Amino acid sequence: MESLLNLQIIYERLQAIEPEVKLVPSSHMPGLKGIRFYEGEAEEEDFLIICSRLHSDRLPVGGSLLLVGDWSEEERTGLTGYILKKDGDLFSLANKLEHMFSYYGDIERRLQKILYADSSLNDICQIILEHFGHSVFVHDEHFYILSCPRIEPEKTKFDYDSQMGSYMQDEQTLTMFRTSPAYQETLKTTGGQFWKSDFDDTTCLYANIWIDQVYKGRLIITEPSPTPGKLREAGYFGEVIRQAFINRYVYRDDAPSLLKGIIVDGLNDREINVEKLAQKAGQIGWQMEDHYVCGMITFGNEKISHYLAFGVCNSIQQQVEGSYPCYYDKAIYLLINLTRGKVSLNDLRMKMSYTIRESLLHVGVSNIFYRLQDFPLYMKQAKIALIHSWEKNCTSWYNEFKETVLPYWMINGLGELTRDTIISGDLTILKKYDEVKGTDLYQTLKVYLTHERNSTLTAQILKIHRSTLPHRLERIETLTGMNLDDFKTRLYLLMSFALEEE
Structure with a gap:
């Protein structure tokens, strides 16, 4: 996964302490892993580039930029993906940014450590809770609660299922979900999203957990005020939860899995x-x-x-x-x-x-x-x-x-x-294709090879025009990836044909 911190989050964090900063977003704001001062040379995409007249008298053409000082509108014409801060102490600003990168880097390292250890959902959700300061929980596709490190009765309404021995979303809320068009739309989303209920005053951030395009559950963060940066964070944490699902249910020797x-x-x-x-x-x-x-x-x-x-x-x-x-x-x-x-x-x-x-x-x-x-x-x-x-x-x-x-x-x-599994799988491909398309590629290949690739004789036996045969052979090679000029390939096919006739 790419780094969590990006230009949008940096802007929102800076704006909280320095309201005069301005963001000009771009369509692509990648994750960032550190800071670089621009000195006229091209920089890597995954760094925040600080542009100050102390280091350069011109701006780069792209990247995630922080423009410090009096850069004119003319100099910024056509430029996107930057934060503008016209005044302030450069050293103090760099120090704040270092603390910001250190904080987010620590979150990433802690999450990766959990993923590579036991993939504990509780430990992951605890980190998310500490970050947002609002209740966090994860439920599976059947609404059973998999993790909730802090319960708030007004925001985390659960019922206990004695048969399953687990908590789940309360029945009243589930009933509302079944009749809510807005909720049904949320089941189609990816990444971090904001939910505003159409049946009560509930709001939250959420990220659906998709594995192999199948909905497996949801991360819920009871954060009431969405911003683009918080949505990115929710999406990032949702991806971490998804990876924990995969580790727990696919790879772990000591955990249940689907297959x-x-x-x-x-x-x-x-x-x-x-x-x-x-x-x-x-x-x-x-x-x-x-x-x-x-x-x-x-x-x-x-x-x-x-x-x-x-x-x-x-x-x-x-x-x-x-x-x-x-x-x-x-x-x-x-x-x-x-x-x-x-x-x-x-x-x-x-x-x-x-x-x-x-x-x-x-x-x-x-x-x-x-x-x-x-x-x-x-x-x-x-x-x-x-x-x-x-x-x-x-x-x-x-x-x-x-x-x-x-x-x-x-x-x-x-x-x-x-017998069935040692024969060439390419023959099965041709049979399936013939069934669906109504073609005769399997028989064409069989006649062609058993008659030592004699095109004239093959066309006569199949009762097709000789010019049709090359097109069929080309189609066979395209479908299967076979090289019919290779002797070993032909031998394997002939042995497979012979075994099928036994």
Whole structure:
């Protein structure tokens, strides 16, 4: 996450003690991590640039600026994203800013420490409470209260659910929510927002918690006076809560999760409860027949901390929409919904490249599959691909099962896999495409390869014009990413066709 403090918050903090300051906002005001004095050279975007005539007689063309002194309107023409302070002691101002950056930096460090430790919602909410000075609470998508460090009867109205053993939003408020158009609109928002009730005098700041585009709950701050800076702060704290949700329910070995328990069962060859899997998948917006791949990342013989593992998991989830990382037994297992993330295998390689390559890691990736309950077998494919890369001392960081399958198949037969899971996943892609589009790409490829890529004979057998065939082959390669000029690719496909006929 970028830094919390930005130009808007700095302006609001300065205005509280020096009302004469003026803000000219810009459409993009990024988080800032420190102060720089402008001396005529380009500065980094994530610093507040103090511009004083003591250091330069001209202004930079962009960035987050604090203009100190008598800068004329002509000099400021066309400039946005700055605070103007015409007079005052520069040393005193810099000192105030240093205290401001120190305060917000301390908040960020404390929050990060919590996230990398136990992701305690209570500890996070306590920091938010200290910052705003108003009651703070977090509820899940069912309105059960997950954290509330300070209860104020007038602002935090909860009922106790004896069956669940937990507090939840009071029934009267829930009834109002169900009939409130204004509240229904809040369920569509992202970032920090302000809520003004249309059924009573309640006001608050809030930030919805979204995980994989699924609403998982809300952070509520009973702050009565919204400002753009406070909305940014609420959004930032909401993102911290979201990350705590992810850590607690996805990565932690000792916490419940949506899919982790089922993934662990699959990794240990325990029977998968398909009905339960469908229910859990549905909670994050997945369908059992979506397009999936599995992946496996290990850290070799290195001893790693949860900090590093969570960091890799978080980075992957940020880069690859529809991904579900699971840290278990010193490895990260990936279940990736390509349909949900709207990515192809080629896209996946590109999206994962930064995290995997920069961390000097290696990943094994399975074939595509279309039945979520089959994921244990495809996790094995990912593991096979990864082990093969180690044994061959491969330098590639991204290892696909289809690149490993031939030696595995020839040496082990089906091995740990099944007839349906060892054949090329690209054939399944073509079958699915043919079903949806009414095309004949699967049969075209089969005839083309079994007749040794004889275009004339293939066209005759398929009863199509010879000029149609290249277009079909091009479409096949585009859909699957296959290179039909590669001998090993063709051999794998021919073996798959042969196995399907058995």
